[in-house]
Amino acid sequence: MTLIVAHLTKSFQNFLAVDNLNFIAEQGEIFGLIGQNGAGKTTTFRMILNLLAPSSGTINWSGQSIHALERDQIGYLPEERGLYPKMKVEDQLLFFGRLRGRSNHELKHDIDHWLERFELTDKRRSLTETLSKGNQQKVQLIASLIHKPRLLILDEPFSGLDPVNAGLLKEAIISLKQKGTVIIFSSHRMDHVEELCDHICLLKKGKSLFSGAIIDLKKQYGKINLTVRGPYSEKELRSLPGVVEITRKKDLFRLRLSSEEEARPIFQALAKDGFIERFSLDYLSLEELFKRKVAGADE
Numbered sequence: 001m002t003l004i005v006a007h008l009t010k011s012f013q014n015f016l017a018v019d020n021l022n023f024i025a026e027q028g029e030i031f032g033l034i035g036q037n038g039a040g041k042t043t044t045f046r047m048i049l050n051l052l053a054p055s056s057g058t059i060n061w062s063g064q065s066i067h068a069l070e071r072d073q074i075g076y077l078p079e080e081r082g083l084y085p086k087m088k089v090e091d092q093l094l095f096f097g098r099l100r101g102r103s104n105h106e107l108k109h110d111i112d113h114w115l116e117r118f119e120l121t122d123k124r125r126s127l128t129e130t131l132s133k134g135n136q137q138k139v140q141l142i143a144s145l146i147h148k149p150r151l152l153i154l155d156e157p158f159s160g161l162d163p164v165n166a167g168l169l170k171e172a173i174i175s176l177k178q179k180g181t182v183i184i185f186s187s188h189r190m191d192h193v194e195e196l197c198d199h200i201c202l203l204k205k206g207k208s209l210f211s212g213a214i215i216d217l218k219k220q221y222g223k224i225n226l227t228v229r230g231p232y233s234e235k236e237l238r239s240l241p242g243v244v245e246i247t248r249k250k251d252l253f254r255l256r257l258s259s260e261e262e263a264r265p266i267f268q269a270l271a272k273d274g275f276i277e278r279f280s281l282d283y284l285s286l287e288e289l290f291k292r293k294v295a296g297a298d299e
Contacts, residue, residue, distance in 0.1 A: 035203030077151030100147035
């Protein structure tokens with residue numbers, strides 16, 4: 001199962017919301033569609049869901065138009081939530097599951113499973129409006145996957161979740177991936193994207209700035225994050241050739257280098273004065289890359 005988006009474009013009168021977008025999301029991988037607010041993520045999701053018609057381009061599922069995939073095989077967690085506040089949790093999940101063609105008998109076991117997994121068993125007879133924002137988010141997530149979709153789209157799934165519940169969600173996403181669900185999700189939390197995604201597409205004003213494996217994006221800049229611990233002053237480190245920026249956190253100095261090649265002469269310069277307690281070279285984080293590529297820090 002593979003989702004292929006090719007030359008996808010969507011215009012609203014004189015506004016170009018999505019501009020010649022291309023990406024592939026494959027079975028067994030998690031794909032991240034990321035960008036600032038207004039970058040075109042939700043518009044793209046709505047075209048995949050056939051809620052909006054593309055101006056041009058194609059969306060194919062395993063060699064056929066996405067429209068050939070039954071709607072009941074797609075799950076969608078929108079950024080704007082849509083639960084019924086006066087309905088009990090279990091009744092709500094039964095309702096959404098039956099809308100997707102599953103029977104009460106089929107749903108009962110799965111509802112029990114997901115309520116237990118998300119630590120909501122004691123809330124099954126509670127009205128949705130009485131739940132915390134985080135628990136409402138978990139109920140909404142269960143509603144998006146209770147029908148066992150083959151394609152699952154999650155728009156800001158971590159919104160409102162504390163670290164413990166975010167961990168439960170991550171485990172669930174990985175479990176669905178392992179079972180073969182094609183998962184696309186969008187999040188402003190770059191640490192979650194970096195932890196979960198195999199491939200990403202970076203959007204800016206509807207246009208793709210990068211599409212591919214995260215490691216390939218990192219290699220474009222090289223290993224220019226250098227962490228150092230030792231008997232050095234900030235002034236001394238700042239004077240080293242190739243050091244563009246320096247920050248200090250307790251006893252650690254973090255140096256941003258102009259290029260990966262600058263690391264060796266810096267090591268040699270520091271080593272000749274004695275023992276180096278720590279010298280660690282790494283790629284930029286996805287959050288740093290996001291700021292450079294999407295938020296315009298490179299411009």
